[in-house]
Each structure stands twice: as C-alpha cells, then as structure tokens.
Amino acid sequence: MTPAPEIPPPADHTAVIQLLDRVIAQTVAPAAVTVDRESTFPAASVQALAEAGLGGLLMPPSLGGRGTSTATYAEALSRIAAACGSTSTVYMTQMHCAHPIHLQGRPDQHEAWIPAICRGTAIGAIALTEPEAGSDVASMRTTARREGDSYVINGEKTFISNGDVADVIVLFATVDPSLGKDGITAFLVDTARTEGLEVGRPMKKLGQKGASTVTLGFQECRIPADARLGAEGEGYPLLLRSVTKSRISAAAQGIGFAQGAFDATVHYCAERDLLSSRTRSAQDIQFELARLRAEIAAGRSMLKEVCDLVDASGEDPTAEVSMVKMHCTTLGVRVASACVELLGDDGDRDDIGAERRLRDGKITEIYDGTNQVQSMLVARDIRLSVTP
Numbered sequence: 001m002t003p004a005p006e007i008p009p010p011a012d013h014t015a016v017i018q019l020l021d022r023v024i025a026q027t028v029a030p031a032a033v034t035v036d037r038e039s040t041f042p043a044a045s046v047q048a049l050a051e052a053g054l055g056g057l058l059m060p061p062s063l064g065g066r067g068t069s070t071a072t073y074a075e076a077l078s079r080i081a082a083a084c085g086s087t088s089t090v091y092m093t094q095m096h097c098a099h100p101i102h103l104q105g106r107p108d109q110h111e112a113w114i115p116a117i118c119r120g121t122a123i124g125a126i127a128l129t130e131p132e133a134g135s136d137v138a139s140m141r142t143t144a145r146r147e148g149d150s151y152v153i154n155g156e157k158t159f160i161s162n163g164d165v166a167d168v169i170v171l172f173a174t175v176d177p178s179l180g181k182d183g184i185t186a187f188l189v190d191t192a193r194t195e196g197l198e199v200g201r202p203m204k205k206l207g208q209k210g211a212s213t214v215t216l217g218f219q220e221c222r223i224p225a226d227a228r229l230g231a232e233g234e235g236y237p238l239l240l241r242s243v244t245k246s247r248i249s250a251a252a253q254g255i256g257f258a259q260g261a262f263d264a265t266v267h268y269c270a271e272r273d274l275l276s277s278r279t280r281s282a283q284d285i286q287f288e289l290a291r292l293r294a295e296i297a298a299g300r301s302m303l304k305e306v307c308d309l310v311d312a313s314g315e316d317p318t319a320e321v322s323m324v325k326m327h328c329t330t331l332g333v334r335v336a337s338a339c340v341e342l343l344g345d346d347g348d349r350d351d352i353g354a355e356r357r358l359r360d361g362k363i364t365e366i367y368d369g370t371n372q373v374q375s376m377l378v379a380r381d382i383r384l385s386v387t388p
Helices: 015-040 041-053 070-083 085-104 108-120 177-183 235-271 280-312 318-341 354-365 371-385
Strands: 122-126 143-147 150-161 168-174 184-190 198-200 213-224
Touching: 015 070, 015 085, 015 108, 015 354, 041 085, 041 108, 070 235, 070 280, 085 122, 085 150, 085 168, 085 184, 085 371, 122 150, 143 168, 143 198, 143 318, 143 354, 150 168, 150 184, 150 318, 168 235, 177 184, 184 213, 184 235, 235 280, 235 318, 235 354, 280 318, 318 354, 318 371
Parallel strands: 122 168
Antiparallel strands: 143 150, 150 213, 168 184, 198 213
C-alpha cells in the first residue's frame, strides 16, 4: 500500500502542485482512458485527491481546505484536466458547491458540509440551469413555496453535474416568479433527507463521459426553512459571485485540455523521431508544435493574471473573467483540434488521447455561461468604458 503523501502548508504553491502531480501520476492519469471508454464515475481519482489534502484548495484550513490562491487552484485544475477531463469536472463541481456555502452559509452550514466536501466524504452539486431558462437565470421557474417551517420545491433542473451522486445540492429557486431575479433564493438540499427528488439517468455525452450529468425533478419536495442560504431574494447576487470561480474553472480546463492534447501529440511524435528529423514534413510538424506551445503558454499567463486580479480586487472583474473563460475554452478546442490533425490517420485513435481532449473540451465553450454570453458581457463592458 502506497503511504499517504505529506500534506503541504496551505499557501505553498510549489508544494501543492508537486503533490498534485504525484497523485495525478499514481491514480488520475492511469484511470483516465477507462473512465472515458466505460463512462465510469472517477470516484477513486476524486478520493485520492481529497485524501492528499487537495480536495478543497480554495476553502480555509479551518474548514478542511488549503486556503490557496485562485491561481494555484486554476493551475491544479488545469493539470487534472490535462490528465482526465471527467475527474476535473467532478473535482471543480465539488468546489462550485462548497464556494456558495462558504460565501453565504451560516457557521452550522459550513461545518455540516464544507469539511466533508474537502475530505471527499460528501459529493456536492449545484442546480441552476433549467430546460427553458438556460443562461437567462432571471426567468427560472423552479419555485420554493414557504409553508410554516419548511419550503416546498417544485420544478426541474437540467445538465446538473454530479446530480445523481450528490449528497448535497446548492439549489437556486424563486420564491416568486413575478419578482424576476429579486425572487431568486438559494437552498441546501440534503439528498438523503429529501423526498420527492427525482434523479434522471446519466446523459450520453460527447466527452467527459465519466462526469455524470443528469436532470433533477422536484415534486413537492419539502426542505427545512433553515436549509435556506441567506435571506429570500439573495440568491441572484450569490449566483453572480459564484460564477466567477466556475468560469475560471472552465478556463483552467481549457488550458488543461490544450496541454493534454499537446503532450499526447509530442509523445507520439517523439516515438517516431519526428522532433529531430530534418525532413520537410517533420519540420512542418515541429513548427506547428512550436506555435501551439506558444499559444498554450500565452493562455496560461492570461489565466494567472485574471486569477491574481480576482484575488486582489474587492469586486469580481466580470469582463476579465468572461474574456479568460471565452479565450481559454476556445483555445482548448482549437489546440486539441490542431493536434488531431497533426496526427493524421492516427488522430482519432483513443489510445493516443488527443481526440479525447478535443471531445472533453468542446463542452467548456457551452457550460458556465456560453461563450456567446461571455462575448455579450465583454461587449457591454466595452460600451460602459467608452467616455462620451
């Protein structure tokens, strides 16, 4: 049995990344192909990361996290994504669930869920998207009706990562649809204690096949009133604060998928002596790899800069976060696609891995706010920044 790795000090970026790389090499990467081929939930990989003290990098040490910077979290997630896209999505969804609880939960709600999420003994999910609402969260129709010391939930959520395995769900619902965004309220749903929660079968997907995605139905689900996160109507501001981290997560995945496809292609070329050959065809490949390497490095630098800005600013830099999400997710798809083309006839072989990163990467352009939505937010910021 491999001895448990030593957990690094909370803020030591280098030590965290070195430990992470060991866990990836020992557990995450070896399981990645099987996770993808068999659509297997990557429980062992997620648990290995949690047992190494890497399950809640952004959470404070007092709640079982590491208290790292956003840049360290993003770098860690990009490396997990480079190895296994499914594991990276489950891993980041854990953080996406813990983050709003930490932002707006009471101390007892913190203690009930955040340490367990960090340890990997609880799986979290966040339920926002609806079949008819999509990115227009103000028009959500899942309702929370107050009845005495309870709320009764009715509605449907879709494309919910971890939804079928979650122990706790951060649910966004409206207490009054006529109020628009001002009616949106957040709740904690303890799945083991909630009757009337209907979980759909995992969806068949292009990529990230081991990261389960389901529809959730709420039929007269009664939850305690003290399961509410904050006051009624405070869900929309919480949502806006939460998506900063989720969009950075998607950007980090984009960098990871680009790096994973690039590494797989370089390994393939090295085995065939295409990196040192002076033939015209080999040099064309070398030049293209050089260009892709530079693109990845530039994207990684952009991601770090935005992460540092998020940590340094008192307010979330919406335009910058939208730009990095848009740029890095597109970069992931573009680089992975270029790598598949460089591999020629072998480009679609699943044992090489470039095609897996391409499939895994495509959805990052869609979730956590489509890249069209990110373009709208950036364009709005351009208009606001123009001096008459």
